[in-house]
Amino acid sequence: MxxxxxxxxxxxxxxxxxxxxxxxxxxxxxxxxxxxxxxxxxxxxxxxxxxxxxxxxxxxxxxxxxxxxxxxxxxxxxxxxxxxxxxxxxxxxxxxxxxxxxxxxxxxxxxxxxxxxxxxxxxxxxxxxxxxxxxxxxxxxxxxxxxxxxxxxxxxxxxxxATTNQQIIPAMEFLKSKGVKTLFLAGSDYVFPRTANKIIKQYATELGIEIVGEEYVPLDKDDWSTQVAKIVKAKPDFVFNTINGSSNVGFVKAYYEQGLTAKTTPIISVSIAEEEAPSMGEDLTGQYAAWNYFQSVESPTxxxxxxxxxxxxxxxxxxxxxxxxxxxxxxxxxxxxxxxxxxxxxxxxxxxxxxxxxxxxxxxINGENHHIAKTGLIGQINKDNQFDIVWSSDGPIEPDPFLEGYPWWKP
CATH class of the missing domain: 3.40.50.2300 (Response regulator)
Structure with a gap:
């Protein structure tokens, strides 16, 4: 190794x-x-x-x-x-x-x-x-x-x-394909969001996407009102959400209370899935998530x-x-x-x-780095809190946890 x-x-x-x-x-x-x-x-x-x-x-x-x-x-x-x-x-x-x-x-x-x-x-x-x-x-x-x-x-x-090149990078490529020019980063204040957003910022520069704000709230806190007010002011094309756990409930609540919607300022999340979506207390129809599996995957297995x-x-x-x-x-x-x-x-x-x-x-399994190859998927939430798959990578993505195949990345 x-x-x-x-x-x-x-x-x-x-x-x-x-x-x-x-x-x-x-x-x-x-x-x-x-x-x-x-x-x-x-x-x-x-x-x-x-x-x-x-x-x-x-x-x-x-x-x-x-x-x-x-x-x-x-x-x-x-x-x-x-x-x-x-x-x-x-x-x-x-x-x-x-x-x-x-x-x-x-x-x-x-x-x-x-x-x-x-x-x-x-x-x-x-x-x-x-x-x-x-x-x-x-x-x-x-x-x-x-x-x-x-x-x-x-x-x-x-x-x-997923490691980063199987979820975060596919999500950014999806945003680029949507013509996104500006992006706001909202995350919980611990290692995953901080590191993920460092990667997002470097890849955004490569893709020509401007980061117009970056805010964090501790994992065990759910008051996002101040931070969401900054999103309203920044008017990004999309919000990249790396919030985890029940703090998402507070974020979503503040997001809708301050007049943001999936049509005006859509969110792409990496921790809200089918289990969490119904618990958010708001209608998430139209919002996005990046994963490698959705319940809507069509296969006999x-x-x-x-x-x-x-x-x-x-x-x-x-x-x-x-x-x-x-x-x-x-x-x-x-x-x-x-x-x-x-x-x-x-x-x-x-x-x-x-x-x-x-x-x-x-x-x-990759026996060298102990990760597995996974297909990148983007889903859009429908009225039943299920995800309609709107984007997929071209087959399974080999794991590259240290981003060695991405020359723009600087640790």
Whole structure:
């Protein structure tokens, strides 16, 4: 893997230095214990424990609960089909409570006290960066299901959501195709929006799009009235929304209260999906979102997935992050079975080229950077809070988390 400096938050670094995580002793029946820390994973019986670590409390619960639900669906399906290497999945569930420090604490518990073989979860980049030094230190595996700002790769993390060149860059190319000349950036105040907007600003210069404003509000705050007043004054052609969680509710409320509409000042979002749209408290018809999966994707595989999810969770829509989480569990199964082992090093050695016929389409793991190829999609919200796909990339986009193929990018 290419040697790269990882942008780990100071809080996460401090946590990794101070957390004292006690191992359980090596019990792995497949003989592997990892090169960095002794594994306590026990696969000698007919079950394997996996950690599901998602926020079911706090600002991010509005988004992360659906990820937890899709992981449980995938686990039930896999168990019904014989499990992983003949072993049934036993989920160990923990709540990250929308707090990066709690995510770091809980992943340590899952890996060293619960002795899970892998962990699935996280949403914000702050939560992922808090978990990164812990999962690396304990030589575990984390499957992270959400689009993020890129500029990272770890041999202990698999990124099944989009990296920047699979979501942010396609969104900008869509805006260019729409003739957009001016753009306002609105984001939550943490690592993903800040980094994403740095990339957006550099690509905007390349595309000849002027950034006429840039505003941030803390993730746990929902008063956007002052910031939206600046959007009204700037009169941009579009607003690029990198707000996460329930703070979107406050943003959308202020947006409509101050007279903005999808016709006058449309929004393109990267964190509002089918699950969040009905919760915004306003009619979002006509607004846009950039993802790699929508419920409206037409394929027999997606039809089967939607029916299974809605049978288990009646009346609920499917969305990109939960589809990426669902896909991650199947990819893990396929990786383990290719390796013939639950050992981290053996899984990593076998990972390149492992694929899954996912609801979004066939996905394949890049064993070098642990990302997957994904098709970029732009959807426009209709009156049913579903997304009509109005733009698509020309097939799956190979992951380029460090933007090495984009000469305009300067870290």
């Amino acid at each position: 290419k040697s790269r400096a990882r942008l780990v938050a100071g809080t996460a670094a401090a946590l990794s230095a101070t957390l004292i995580l006690t191992g359980c002793g090596s019990k792995s029946s497949d003989g592997g214990s990892g090169s960095k820390a002794e594994s306590c994973v026990d696969t000698s019986g007919d079950t394997v424990k996996l950690g599901f670590l998602n926020s079911t409390a706090g600002a991010m619960a509005i988004s992360e609960q659906t990820v937890r639900d899709s992981l449980n669906l995938a686990a039930e399906e896999i168990n019904a089909d014989g499990g992983i290497l003949g072993k049934k999945i036993v989920p160990i569930e923990e709540d990250g409570a929308s707090d990066p420090a709690i995510f770091a604490e809980k992943i340590g518990k899952l890996l060293t006290s619960d002795c899970v073989a892998a962990v699935f979860g996280g949403w914000t980049s702050a939560s992922r960066k808090a978990m990164l030094p812990v999962v690396e230190g304990d030589h575990g595996l984390l499957f992270y299901p959400v689009q993020y700002e890129g500029l990272e790769a770890s041999k202990n993390i698999y990124y099944t959501g 997606n039809d089967t997935f939607i029916k299974a999810f809605q049978k288990k969770y009646p009346g609920r829509p499917t969305s990109d992050p939960m589809e990426a989480a669902y896909t991650s569990l199947y990819l893990y199964k396929n990786m383990v079975e290719k390796a013939g082992s639950f050992d981290v090093d053996k899984i990593n050695a076998a990972s390149d080229g492992v694929s899954f016929d996912a609801p979004e389409g066939k996905v394949t």
